[in-house]
Amino acid sequence: MIQIAPSILSADFNHLGRQISQVEALDVKILHIDVMDGMFVPSISFGMPVIASIRKNTKLFFDVHMMVQDPQRYVEALAKSGADMMTIHAEACHCIADTIQKIHDHNMKCGIAINPDTPISAVESYLQDADMILVMSVQPGFGGQKLIPETLDKITALHRLRQENGWKYLIEVDGGVNADTLESVARTGVDIAVAGTAVFGGDIESNLKKLRGVIADAS
Numbered sequence: 526m527i528q529i530a531p532s533i534l535s536a537d538f539n540h541l542g543r544q545i546s547q548v549e550a551l552d553v554k555i556l557h558i559d560v561m562d563g564m565f566v567p568s569i570s571f572g573m574p575v576i577a578s579i580r581k582n583t584k585l586f587f588d589v590h591m592m593v594q595d596p597q598r599y600v601e602a603l604a605k606s607g608a609d610m611m612t613i614h615a616e617a618c619h620c621i622a623d624t625i626q627k628i629h630d631h632n633m634k635c636g637i638a639i640n641p642d643t644p645i646s647a648v649e650s651y652l653q654d655a656d657m658i659l660v661m662s663v664q665p666g667f668g669g670q671k672l673i674p675e676t677l678d679k680i681t682a683l684h685r686l687r688q689e690n691g692w693k694y695l696i697e698v699d700g701g702v703n704a705d706t707l708e709s710v711a712r713t714g715v716d717i718a719v720a721g722t723a724v725f726g727g728d729i730e731s732n733l734k735k736l737r738g739v740i741a742d743a744s
């Protein structure tokens with residue numbers, strides 16, 4: 526069953542702790558946390574002090590998406606903040622193999638993200654070692670964008686490659702996932718669907734119910 530990972534980028538930061546507790550009480554298991562540096566992407570979001578602070582109040586799995594240049598610089602700090610998984614961008618990291626190793630040495634899972642224009646070939650040599658491949662279905666940097674349908678072909682291909690080779694990575698999709706797009710997303714073989722606006726925009730409980738309903742109907 527596909528899991529929904531709410532992205533706190535779209536949460537109300539004035540009530541962040543309360544909204545995180547709310548999704549946890551609604552049986553969410555994975556929290557998607559977007560760190561943006563204003564360099565790799567134009568926006569700046571938040572960093573390790575915020576992650577360390579929310580860590581105190583929840584047992585949710587922290588799936589941290591590092592939209593930053595040279596993410597290898599932040600492995601120790603992110604591990605200390607309480608992250609469970611660190612996802613680095615293939616486009617932002619010049620020593621991916623070493624960084625995967627470093628992330629694992631710090632007892633975190635390692636994800637590799639690819640932008641909509643980046644082909645799977647850019648990460649093919651790391652598929653065996655990665656714990657997750659994150660397929661960006663919008664250009665990274667902002668919530669509330671429209672899903673780019675062509676990006677879903679990469680998920681289908683990653684799913685096939687995983688089956689053919691017996692690899693273990695999870696596949697995550699991020700950007701523009703909502704009750705209208707989730708049906709086509711669900712057909713790709715994806716494991717985790719990140720949703721920001723579609724969870725935190727409006728009533729969280731009914732939003733999650735609607736998204737889970739689409740997943741149940743599609744499976």
Ligand SMILES: O=C(CO)[C@H](O)[C@H](O)COP(=O)(O)O
Pocket residue numbers: 532534535557559590663664665666667668669670699700701702719720721722723
């Ligand atoms: O990584 C992101 C932006 O770079 C966000 O996680 C993503 O866009 C989710 O937002 P939404 O569900 O509103 O599209």
